[in-house]
Amino acid sequence: xxxxxxxxxxxxxxxxxxxxxxxxxxxxxxxxxxxxxxxxxxxxxxxxxxxxxxxxxxxxxxxxxxxxxxxxxxxxxxxxxxxxxxxxxxxxxxxxxxxxxxxxxxxxxxxxxxxxxxxxxxxxxxxxxxxxxxxxxxxxxxxxxxxxxxxxxxxxxxxxxxxxxxxxxxxxxxxxxxxxxxxxxxxxxxxxxxxxxxxxxxxxxxxxxxxxxxxxxxxxxxxxxxxxxxxxxxxxxxxxxxxxxxxxxxxxxxxxxxxxxxxxxxxxxxxxxxxxxxxxxxxxxxxxxxxxxxxxxxxxxxxxxxxxxxxxxxxxxxxxxxxxxxxxxxxxxxxxxxxxxxxxxxxxxxxxxxxxxxxxxxxxxxxxxxxxxxxxxxxxxxxxxxxxxxxxxxxxxxxxxxxxxxxxxxxxxxxxxxxxxxxxxxxxxxxxxxxxxxxxxxxxxxxxxxxxxxxxxxxxxxxxxxxxxxxxxxxxxxxxxxxxxxxx
Amino acid sequence: xxxxxxxxxxxxxxxxxxxxxxxxxxxxxxxxxxxxxxxxxxxxxxxxxxxxxxxxxxxxxxxxxxxxxxxxxxxxxxxxxxxxxxxxxxxxxxxxxxxxxxxxxxxxxxxxxxxxxxxxxxxxxxxxxxxxxxxxxxxxxxxxxxxxxxxxxxxxxxxxxxxxxxxxxxxxxxxxxxxxxxxxxxxxxxxxxxxxxxxxxxxxxxxxxxxxxxxxxxxxxxxxxxxxxxxxxxxxxxxxxxxxxxxxxxxxxxxxxxxxxxxxxxxxxxxxxxxxxxxxxxxxxxxxxxxxxxxxxxxxxxxxxxxxxxxxxxxxxxxxxxxxxxxxxxxxxxxxxxxxxxxxxxxxxxxxxxxxxxxxxxxxxxxxxxxxxxxxxxxxxxxxxxxxxxxxxxxxxxxxxxxxxxxxxxxxxxxxxxxxxxxxxxxxxxxxxxxxxxxxxxxxxxxxxxxxxxxxxxxxxxxxxxxxx
Numbered sequence: 018x019x020x021x022x023x024x025x026x027x028x029x030x031x032x033x034x035x036x037x038x039x040x041x042x043x044x045x046x047x048x049x050x051x052x053x054x055x056x057x058x059x060x061x062x063x064x065x066x067x068x069x070x071x072x073x074x075x076x077x078x079x080x081x082x083x084x085x086x087x088x089x090x091x092x093x094x095x096x097x098x099x100x101x102x103x104x105x106x107x108x109x110x111x112x113x114x115x116x117x118x119x120x121x122x123x124x125x126x127x128x129x130x131x132x133x134x135x136x137x138x139x140x141x142x143x144x145x146x147x148x149x150x151x152x153x154x155x156x157x158x159x160x161x162x163x164x165x166x167x168x169x170x171x172x173x174x175x176x177x178x179x180x181x182x183x184x185x186x187x188x189x190x191x192x193x194x195x196x197x198x199x200x201x202x203x204x205x206x207x208x209x210x211x212x213x214x215x216x217x218x219x220x221x222x223x224x225x226x227x228x229x230x231x232x233x234x235x236x237x238x239x240x241x242x243x244x245x246x247x248x249x250x251x252x253x254x255x256x257x258x259x260x261x262x263x264x265x266x267x268x269x270x271x272x273x274x275x276x277x278x279x280x281x282x283x284x285x286x287x288x289x290x291x292x293x294x295x296x297x298x299x300x301x302x303x304x305x306x307x308x309x310x311x312x313x314x315x316x317x318x319x320x321x322x323x324x325x326x327x328x329x330x331x332x333x334x335x336x337x338x339x340x341x342x343x344x345x346x347x348x349x350x351x352x353x354x355x356x357x358x359x360x361x362x363x364x365x366x367x368x369x370x371x372x373x374x375x376x377x378x379x380x381x382x383x384x385x386x387x388x389x390x391x392x393x394x395x396x397x398x399x400x401x402x403x404x405x406x407x408x409x410x411x412x413x414x415x416x417x418x419x420x421x422x423x424x425x426x427x428x429x430x431x432x433x434x435x436x437x438x439x440x441x442x443x444x445x446x447x448x449x450x451x452x453x454x455x456x457x458x459x460x461x462x463x464x465x466x467x468x469x470x471x472x473x474x475x476x477x478x479x480x481x482x483x484x485x486x487x488x489x490x491x492x493x494x495x496x497x498x499x500x501x502x503x504x505x
Numbered sequence: 506x507x508x509x510x511x512x513x514x515x516x517x518x519x520x521x522x523x524x525x526x527x528x529x530x531x532x533x534x535x536x537x538x539x540x541x542x543x544x545x546x547x548x549x550x551x552x553x554x555x556x557x558x559x560x561x562x563x564x565x566x567x568x569x570x571x572x573x574x575x576x577x578x579x580x581x582x583x584x585x586x587x588x589x590x591x592x593x594x595x596x597x598x599x600x601x602x603x604x605x606x607x608x609x610x611x612x613x614x615x616x617x618x619x620x621x622x623x624x625x626x627x628x629x630x631x632x633x634x635x636x637x638x639x640x641x642x643x644x645x646x647x648x649x650x651x652x653x654x655x656x657x658x659x660x661x662x663x664x665x666x667x668x669x670x671x672x673x674x675x676x677x678x679x680x681x682x683x684x685x686x687x688x689x690x691x692x693x694x695x696x697x698x699x700x701x702x703x704x705x706x707x708x709x710x711x712x713x714x715x716x717x718x719x720x721x722x723x724x725x726x727x728x729x730x731x732x733x734x735x736x737x738x739x740x741x742x743x744x745x746x747x748x749x750x751x752x753x754x755x756x757x758x759x760x761x762x763x764x765x766x767x768x769x770x771x772x773x774x775x776x777x778x779x780x781x782x783x784x785x786x787x788x789x790x791x792x793x794x795x796x797x798x799x800x801x802x803x804x805x806x807x808x809x810x811x812x813x814x815x816x817x818x819x820x821x822x823x824x825x826x827x828x829x830x831x832x833x834x835x836x837x838x839x840x841x842x843x844x845x846x847x848x849x850x851x852x853x854x855x856x857x858x859x860x861x862x863x864x865x866x867x868x869x870x871x872x873x874x875x876x877x878x879x880x881x882x883x884x885x886x887x888x889x890x891x892x893x894x895x896x897x898x899x900x901x902x903x904x905x906x907x908x909x910x911x912x913x914x915x916x917x918x919x920x921x922x923x924x925x926x927x928x929x930x931x932x933x934x935x936x937x938x939x940x941x942x943x944x945x946x947x948x949x950x951x952x953x954x955x956x957x958x959x960x961x962x963x964x965x966x967x968x969x970x971x972x973x974x
Contacts, residue, residue, distance in 0.1 A: 158880050165926065191908035
């Protein structure tokens with residue numbers, strides 16, 4: 018299977034959108050595009066599992082290597098393993114759901130769907146790249162559409178948030194850039210597979226690991242560079258929030274794992290306690306900060322900081338179980354937070370408020386949306402049966418394997434933060450869904466329309482499947498994580 | 506004789522066009538402005554196409570004048586830029602009284618640059634440089650009724666005179682210590698004595714003036730603001746590009762043996778230029794001043810690339826200038842059409858532009874993203890390779906500064922994007938009818954911005970040509 022199709026299809030649909038007339042045509046085209054993407058991803062999964070079942074044990078499959086800038090040894094090199102496929106599937110789910118929830122985006126709809134499609138191009142390209150130059154290229158492709166999406170269609174202090182997000186992410190990619198150049202000039206290539214087979218000296222690793230890790234870390238809300246997350250997520254329009262939290266933050270996690278940790282394993286050991294410290298702070302700080310929030314979007318944004326902390330915690334533990342957990346947490350958090358934001362968007366578009374204090378009694382008025390909201394919340398606090406539980410549990414199991422005291426303390430503290438999570442999730446859900454009806458006008462509101470239902474069901478399906486049969490996901494990703502951990 | 510005709514064919518063609526305009530001006534028939542402009546653009550197009558044929562290597566006039574395929578490529582880039590500027594200034598020149606003079610002066614400066622690029626002798630170089638500067642001052646004064654325009658011309662001529670003085674002083678010292686003016690011989694006589702280093706610093710300062718590197722940049726913003734937009738874009742793209750071409754070849758061929766000395770100087774200049782250019786750009790409200798400071802910052806990146814001192818450096822600089830032609834002219838094209846139809850030039854005037862003029866908005870936005878170095882535009886590749894070239898020395902502190910400067914520069918480009926797309930405005934610029942010629946120029950720029958980067962062969966082509974220079 019040709020992986021470039023994953024870039025090509027969204028791109029063709031993105032370029033076709035400006036030629037449409039009227040919202041109906043545009044959203045239909047975007048919808049078809051997203052469905053094709055999803056089918057393509059399932060086809061990829063299918064062909065991948067066939068290959069693996071036939072006994073193909075190579076690190077990457079469906080590789081394709083084309084010369085791009087010959088004098089500089091820069092190639093367009095793509096290929097996937099289980100980790101990338103999990104991420105690609107996540108992207109396809111979130112994009113489709115995102116398009117479904119923005120079904121009635123009437124303001125500048127052409128530009129809106131065009132930018133959404135462009136974002137998905139960036140994400141797919143990033144996850145399939147095996148050349149650091151290509152990877153960096155796609156990482157940056159996804160920055161500016163986010164700026165425009167938040168700045169034009171956002172709410173609240175959107176311009177401030179958009180600028181903050183764009184600049185912080187750009188700063189992140191600038192750091193990544195320096196790290197990549199450092200790797201390039203010490204190996205003579207940008208090819209990820211080739212570099213992984215070479216041995217970078219410890220001095221070099223020690224110098225460039227922080228650049229790469231912090232750079233990617235900014236994308237995934239590494240403490241103390243997480244400040245763009247709450248503002249960006251809460252100002253963005255619903256689909257963009259879903260995309261930001263669901264996919265964009267995963268670019269960082271994936272980069273930390275695939276580029277920083279995989280290519281510079283010695284430095285990863287050297288810095289691991291610092292990573293653990295920062296991620297533990299992020300987990301606890303995120304959880305406590307969430308408790309103080311009154312705006313639903315801020316609640317979810319801060320809880321994202323906390324949840325993404327688990328991803329980095331898993332990576333920092335440097336053993337296979339923990340890294341498996343980190344990847345699962347990425348997928349799980351992507352689906353769950355997209356669902357959360359979708360529901361918040363549905364509530365907001367009806368009630369025009371996101372403040373917990375002004376909402377209440379939604380279960381009577383909008384039973385479907387409220388139930389989805391409860392599901393998203395329960396997944397977020399890690400109820401067994403949903404993906405969040407499996408992912409966090411795996412991270413903890415992996416963390417516990419590290420017997421040093423310092424790692425134990427970090428693990429216990431992170432475990433404890435789950436209680437805090439339960440407090441804020443349950444109180445928010447209780448107030449919004451069960452509480453007293455604050456405003457009689459809300460009685461006239463309608464429940465979810467078909468497109469919103471479809472989006473929610475799609476995401477819930479993903480969450481529940483991972484929650485109930487987690488080994489599907491674990492079997493998919495563990496060959497990939499195995500390659501990474503054998504180098505550690 | 507035949508050799509002289511072929512080796513100097515770009516110069517001959519230009520001279521011919523200048524003479525055609527001269528005859529039109531002194532002739533008895535009054536030409537209509539539109540016809541004259543169409544003629545001018547057709548001639549420039551022919552000139553651009555002729556640049557691709559009969560490219561041979563050679564050296565003539567007692568080793569004064571040399572040419573090779575790399576130099577031909579550089580001349581082609583300048584030709585392309587001049588053609589684009591001419592297309593873009595259609596709307597402005599349509600109502601101007603002195604169209605023929607504009608083209609005569611413009612092409613004289615271009616001729617000067619051609620001589621400068623082809624020079625193999627410091628005197629020839631100086632001659633070309635002067636030919637390219639003095640008509641520029643006249644051009645800067647081309648908004649005849651604006652006082653600012655005369656002020657710009659005056660500032661330009663004085664600062665050019667100063668920098669020429671510095672250059673001449675440097676050249677004379679160099680001549681005194683090496684005994685020759687021939688560029689291919691000087692390098693053999695370099696021994697790194699203090700006097701030679703002093704001569705080199707003077708030369709460097711002269712060059713830095715021309716490309717407006719900090720701390721020799723003070724004339725830039727005022728001149729850019731006062732001049733007509735066409736001249737501003739010419740100054741910022743063509744004239745800078747030509748000097749940079751010469752700068753790279755002089756540094757890499759003549760002063761290669763003094764490498765370490767000038768690499769550190771360049772790094773210092775580059776850091777200063779980037780930081781000061783970017784920080785001043787943030788504070789600007791006039792769009793021409795904003796682009797002036799942004800072009801200063803861009804020069805900082807180019808200097809970073811030059812400091813790499815290898816084939817990668819030459820290639821990246823030429824490649825970047827090619828991209829810079831498209832991206833800066835894309836931005837200036839929009840500024841030019843808006844300024845000549847409405848007279849509005851501040852960022853707050855651009856608020857809400859997207860509502861009324863989506864085509865212009867997208868054109869300028871893509872150009873700005875390219876200037877900021879955002880993929881998939883070509884600017885990303887250009888900056889990436891420049892910084893990559895700088896990283897060859899292993900000075901990663903410098904690289905980090907350069908990379909973070911890209912973030913700062915993004916800020917002011919995004920402010921403009923924000924004004925265009927997000928801000929509301931009661932008195933937004935009304936729908937502008939864009940004539941066909943400027944529209945073609947904008948489309949060429951946008952296409953160039955997208956293709957030059959993604960199509961890797963172009964870089965490879967330049968890389969092959971720049972072998973050994």
